[in-house]
Amino acid sequence: MSKIKSFVAVVLALTMVLGLAACGGGSNGGARKDIIMVTRTEPSNLDPHNNTYLTAFMLEPMIYDRLVGKTQEGEIYGILAESWEYLDDTTIRFKLHEGVKFHDGTDLTADDVVFSIQRGETATGSKTFLQYFDGKNCKAVDKYTVDIKTYNAFAPALTYLASARGCILSKAYVEKVGDDVLAREPMGSGKFKFVEWTIGDKVVLEKNPDYWGEEKALVDKFTCRFVSEDASRAIEIQTGACDLALYITAENIENIEKADGVHVETTNSFEGHFVGLQTSKYPFLQDVRVRRALAYALDRDAIVQAVDRGIAETMQSHFSSSLPYWIPVYSYDYNPEKAKELLNEAGWNWDTDIEMFTGSAGQTFMEAVANYWKQIGIKCHITVSSDSTVTSSEKGVPVYYLTSNANSGDPDHGVFNYTSKSNGVAVYQAEEIDRLLAAEKAEIDPAKREQLFHELQKVLNDYCGLIPVSTPKCVYGVKDDLKGFVPDHGYTPDLTKLHW
């Protein structure tokens, strides 16, 4: 008996010690020179060129500097670039600030800029943005002057350089440590230095006291925590355990508003949630009447209300209404009779069973869509993938859930789905779309570009390759005392200006 007792005592003591040791320090934002933010998804890495996570897009500009930045209103302002000018349609000359130092003390020069553009042009995460830049022909004219070249005249060039993919890396550092270490231990020239990354838990940044610019960071420490459960995130801000929470869902807004010391800030987003129609592989989707019928069959307002419960608006075009050059063009208002009529006209085979696919994030959305189609007699069934990030290409299904976030704020970003043609978007008989896409990218004159986008949106509406449904709002939970927070349409607010 005593043997058991003593054993138990020893194990208990050991466990207590281990337990307290493993739990680590218990700081939760008591001293107010630090900020804790909670968001939904942990990025796979913090390499500006190798991921497409919104979380990374927020953190990278804190650690790194970009050549230029962009305000909420769409104006470009210089960060590393003191000034710039267009030498010709495809060349921009930037004059860099002198005396900019990376966190390891080395100078940031034109060579680093050229290196970053070249690397980003072909890297998986940044290709979609930087493929238009001609890395080979970018030149460091002198230590602080660099010429950036694009393959063709490219209207969104500065906007894309202002995105997180435009972060400037240290050539020496990347060459020394290699891509894999860079992914986990970023080092830049920004207002914050990277401290640590506990996988599955948080990323910690600290103030860079030697920041070259005039405006230094206003807090000493910044922690970004990853909490994937929606309800848990809401609790964190509600109980004051964090200072800023992203991706608050509709039902939690009221509770947060009622709680003391915190409130909710909402703004429209650059996102679009669509029903994707893979025209390239499925003949039955190649008839435009069928696609339009599928659109007529949906009561989009009801779907938006059910899925987003008041924090979204029904899309009236093929990208968010907050993007420049937006016009309302959507013409397929809810009309189940018309849908049936069109399907019969197109010779629709009512025995066809449409396969639908979505990740877990789009489940409610697709269930609602399937329901409306079933109501007019279309047979369909949904496969839900357990991973919320997987997309349909893996499955190659005819109908899928598609989201896009034109995070950079340029309407070209808003039509990325059509440019990239992934998921079979607008591949079949879409020459007119392709022509207009190429034209808008190359058109530098804003007035003319606006006209092109108006035309493009009308064509996209007629083609009906995707059914746009909702643009959700960005919902942030914010502590009342937190200053300097500007809700961002792209769900990537500028975190460097936060302070108490």
Place this chain on the structure above:
Amino acid sequence: MYKYIIKRLIYLIPVLLCVTLLIFTMLYITPGDPARMILGNDASDEAVEQYREELGLNDPFWTRYFRYLVGILHGDLGTSYTTKMPVAKEIAERFPTTFVMALLVTIFGTLVGVPLGIISAIKQNHAVDYLATTVGLIFVSMPSFWLGLMMIVLFGVKLKWFPTSGWYGPQYAVLPAVTVGLTGIASRMRMTRSSMLEVIRSDYIRTARAKGQTEFKIITGHALQNALLPVVTQIGMAFGTNMGGMIITEQIFAIPGLGKMMTDAVNQRNHPVVQGGVLWIAFATSIVNLIVDVLYAYIDPRLKAQYVSNKKKKAQAPKEAKAEGGAAA
């Protein structure tokens, strides 16, 4: 005794080997292309195919399996498909959290459950017994995820006693531990109770009573020692179950442990992480089971006699023979 331990440790190797084969095979037949998952939607088919070559996904089954085994011998459990970090490193960072939790929960469950079981057995058929048994059964029947969510609402939000996500201090462990632990307490209690009941009814207890021993002495001196033996075995198994139970709990409470890592990895088709995780858990569970079994053998005098080495037996035998006058031990 050491021989037994060594034997068990050696035996562990083929078991773990088979575990790797089992999991490897299962992941091999799992649908989903990791290359496509990593490169994402925008990547072209050629890029995906090229990446498949790079990852070695097109090689035949046995080649890939042996490559994996060789890696393990070097301490390399592969590289995560999503984060490109060595799996061993990721496990090392996240395992302690889960392990400590599972251990805490198991200990907690035992320390609370066993006494309750004893009391319940002693006071059999009284109100206390019925109450404890029923409440215990209710908790055993609760899905842990349901209990966890209810606890979050009650203690985290309505009462605000404890934090509900994260892992930054002892207070963060309370709600998750209770969630997983309540089931454990109930199990331990039921096990102890039935074990005690069986022992209490046995002959030698009746003899002790007849001899006039106090009830208290009977319980603590004789009954308890024997009744606790099966419970000790159950503790080892409970540890394994708790490790598994952490999977859901970590998801709900946002604890950066192994369970969450595994769930995410399974969903993302991140095979190396799943393989490494399962292997490591199997290893840890086996070690804990070994410790418990050794403990059991140590405590149980019948087994101890078997495992005590021959030398010791010979040295002891003459002494014992003298002391007991030849009576068998």
Place this chain on the structure above:
Amino acid sequence: METNQKVKKKSRFREVAHRFAQRKMAVVGLVIFACLLLMALFAPMIAKYGEDEQDLANALAPMSAEHPFGTDVVGRDLFSRIVLGSRVSLFVGVISVSIALTVGGTLGAIAGFYGGKVDNLIMRFFDVTHAVPTMILAMCICAALGQGLFNTMLAVGIASCPGYARMVRASVMSAKAQEFVEAARANGASDGRIILRHILPNCLAPIIVQVSMGVAGAILSAASMSFIGLGIQPPAAEWGALLSGSRAFIFNRPNLVFFPGLFIMLTIFSLNLIGDGLRDALDPKMKR
């Protein structure tokens, strides 16, 4: 000889039933489970709405006379979904256990009966699966097989095999030593016949108890799988999936999370009570 056996069986059954009825809690469990079973059997009549009957305008409605448990995010009536979902959950539980019993039990019987190398081989295999916690094993099998009703049943069934194998093996081993086996062999009965007709009937007691607890465990495992996104997915109304799908609304509409979990708990609770009762009733040593 035959009639004697029949009489014995009948009175034995009566005796067991009598002892079962004496335990109050066991009867309570039986009653609860019977209610759930009836609910499952008459589900389409009890449920007013369909499994996937959406009413977007009425989404996330609070509990009311029309919707006793409220509606979910696309306006489906929760009460109807729970009632209809009972069929899925019970079905999964029963089939999973049947698979586990058949596969595991057969392997265990073979191992127990033949002993020696065969026994060694089979039990070593189960030792391997024993090293991996059931939950994780089920998770991997679920991921390998994919989602869906049948795959989930298979996964949970396979993951539960070891327990049944062990139990049947132990029973077979102890029964093997009995005299009637020798007698049957002397009569020239084949191995299979001996196992099936003589040994297994005597192992029935522990099997019955294990099965009743096993169904509970299988339902819980299936619900857990659905909860983490593997198992059975919406719009199928499996209880675990119901819980998982609504957990984001836990603060506004805790009823959406509370009720599916409550029903899971009741099912498992009643099955456990029945199992406990059966164990006490079938155990010859118990004297009350």
